Amino acid sequence: MTQVVTPEPRTEGGKHFVSIVMPCLNEAPTVATCVLKALGWLERSGMDGEVLVVDNGSTDGSPDLARSAGARVVFEPVKGYGAALRRGFAEARGDWLVMGDCDDTYEFSDLDGLMAPLAQGADLSIGNRFAGGIAPGAMTWSHRYIGTPMISFLLRLFTGLKVGDSQCGLRAFTRQALEGLELKTDGMELASEMILKAARRGLKVADVPVPYAERLGEAKLNTFRDGWRHLRFLLLASPNYLFTIPGIVLTLAGIVILMAALTSDRIEIGDWTWQPVFAGSIFTVVGFNALLLGFASRLYTSARGITNEDVFVRFYSRYLGLEVFAVLGLALIGAGVVLDVVLLVAAPGGVSQLGLAAIAQTLIVIGANAGLVGAMASLLEEEHV
Numbered sequence: 001m002t003q004v005v006t007p008e009p010r011t012e013g014g015k016h017f018v019s020i021v022m023p024c025l026n027e028a029p030t031v032a033t034c035v036l037k038a039l040g041w042l043e044r045s046g047m048d049g050e051v052l053v054v055d056n057g058s059t060d061g062s063p064d065l066a067r068s069a070g071a072r073v074v075f076e077p078v079k080g081y082g083a084a085l086r087r088g089f090a091e092a093r094g095d096w097l098v099m100g101d102c103d104d105t106y107e108f109s110d111l112d113g114l115m116a117p118l119a120q121g122a123d124l125s126i127g128n129r130f131a132g133g134i135a136p137g138a139m140t141w142s143h144r145y146i147g148t149p150m151i152s153f154l155l156r157l158f159t160g161l162k163v164g165d166s167q168c169g170l171r172a173f174t175r176q177a178l179e180g181l182e183l184k185t186d187g188m189e190l191a192s193e194m195i196l197k198a199a200r201r202g203l204k205v206a207d208v209p210v211p212y213a214e215r216l217g218e219a220k221l222n223t224f225r226d227g228w229r230h231l232r233f234l235l236l237a238s239p240n241y242l243f244t245i246p247g248i249v250l251t252l253a254g255i256v257i258l259m260a261a262l263t264s265d266r267i268e269i270g271d272w273t274w275q276p277v278f279a280g281s282i283f284t285v286v287g288f289n290a291l292l293l294g295f296a297s298r299l300y301t302s303a304r305g306i307t308n309e310d311v312f313v314r315f316y317s318r319y320l321g322l323e324v325f326a327v328l329g330l331a332l333i334g335a336g337v338v339l340d341v342v343l344l345v346a347a348p349g350g351v352s353q354l355g356l357a358a359i360a361q362t363l364i365v366i367g368a369n370a371g372l373v374g375a376m377a378s379l380l381e382e383e384h385v
Helices: 031-045 062-069 081-091 112-119 141-159 175-181 190-200 223-236 239-261 276-303 311-319 322-345 353-384
Strands: 015-024 048-055 072-075 096-099 124-128 171-174 205-209 267-269 272-274
Touching: 015 031, 015 062, 015 081, 031 048, 031 062, 048 062, 048 081, 062 072, 072 081, 081 096, 081 190, 096 112, 096 175, 112 124, 112 171, 112 205, 124 190, 141 190, 141 223, 171 175, 175 190, 190 205, 190 223, 223 239, 239 276, 239 353, 276 353, 322 353
Parallel strands: 015 048, 015 096, 048 072, 124 205
Antiparallel strands: 096 171, 124 171, 267 272
16 A cells, blocks of 8 residues: 655644545546636635545546646545545645545535634534535435435434434544544445544534535445445444344343243244243343453454443453453353253252253353453454553
């Protein structure tokens, strides 16, 4: 990968220096127009700045057109919207930055509303196309009514941050905020990563209405692929929702079913016979494993700045470790073996032997898994150190 040397951000005469960053992939019909509009806004607003176009492998002459219009052009060989933007952010000289697509869907000739929150102390200003007006044909119905609302809902659920249009590509932010976000994704999911991390780092985020016009040229967004990448990133970056909450529900349900199976190992439903003991064992094992994986993933995501270090991670760092998990695992395995021996030597009366056997095997399985996850957590901790 090409090494990038980040320039020192600067101001001009005490004023903010603004870098307008545009990722570009075969945008020959519109890139020059966008550059000229952005430069015109800089001049009219009295802001010092630059327009930086990041070419991501264009074959239609877009870089030359952007350069002729007055932009500074840099190249990013790694494919992807996020990769191009991160390269542009690293190359930009401004202490205030703007990002936006160069397909002429965003109005670069009027960025006053987008920039105003930064002057008032906000760290990040995000455009809202739904509030600003979407031109007919500018957004497909699946993106307008399903994809973007769903991802925005998940972000509000996971972060509590009230952002009306999580996928709007027109945004402004300070250099200090950018450095605190530590963006890492290469694809379209960078839009979600930025909001998720801004919320978790306590940044001040503004929601600003912006108009959205119909684009010229070929759209680069793939509905299902990019939608899945957003969803995948959000779930992996939110282990409580992916692992912990389902784990608690399944574990509790499994324990209740196993306890009930001690008195009756089968339930008659008409001509059908259901043996709940098997469901109880499965629920408990799967739920306990989800809890363990949720814990390990919290270590992983907090070590990489995706989630904040919480009380559980601090408790693990101070009091737990491979040894504690190993002891817990051995204790659970031991309890399961003892129950098996009891069944073999003198099965107690008044309880279901099948239910007791299921509890024994469940304890052995989750005990082994506790030891294995403890080893994995230790590896993650060593890698972080």
